[in-house]
Amino acid sequence: MRILIIEDEAALADALSQILQKNKYMTDVCYDGQKGLDCALSGIYDLIILDIMLPKINGFDVLRCVRINKITTPVLLLTAKDEIADKVNGLDFGADDYMTKPFNTEELLARIRSLCRRGNGAFYEPVISFCDISLNTSTYEIICSGNSLKLGLKEFNLMELFIKNGTSVLSKEQLIDRVWGYDSDAEYNNVEVYISFLRKKLSHLKSAVTIKTVRGVGYCLSSGD
Ligand code: CA
Secondary structure, X not given: OEEEEEOOOHHHHHHHHHHHHHOOOEEEEEOOHHHHHHHHOOOOOOEEEEEOOOOOOOHHXXXXXXXXXXXXXXEEEEEOOOOHHHHHHHHHOOXXXXXXXXXXXXXXXXXHHHHHHHHHOOOOOOEEEEOOEEEEOOOOEEEEOOEEEXXXXXXXXXXXXXXXXXXXOEEHHHHHHHHXXXXXXXXXXXXXXXXXXXXXXXXXXXXXXXXXXXXXXXXXEEOOO
């Protein structure tokens, strides 16, 4: 799960990012509306946390532009203002939920979990499966016929993406955007290294599932038949 935080109070944005990372979300932070909008339009996020009063482009305009561009990522508005008019505006422009600063961390996390469950239905499932493997998204374990192995964070994020995409091919660019982040310096080589870790773990578990290389395109899961 990758969350985009668009918030110009750097201390708040960074604290929020740390809290979310501690709770196993991947995060990207933008400190102004323009940068935030660019990132949001990439469509790679599972949730956007959006401030309203922002430099360059305000949160309402970011939200409107995101929805005009048919990006359906759930948006949680975060704002210092608590006037009714702002809440109505935000919801009318296509926000999914609303929190007033200062906020309680536990409540924010609960709302994020709820938005994720509602948002796309597919992306909050405690256990997801493909062929003979299951991935426990709470414990980060990969399980095959009763045997399990712990995955590192990047391995887990990659495996989760593969399982959710079934046998569809994912390009190295897509994997870098979704797992390392839109702005990261990760290179193809990083992807290759983690794919090789995952292949070793799949083979250690004697799974029928393999990660197939589709030359010049990317990778996909194969059920071995
Ligand atoms: Ca602000």
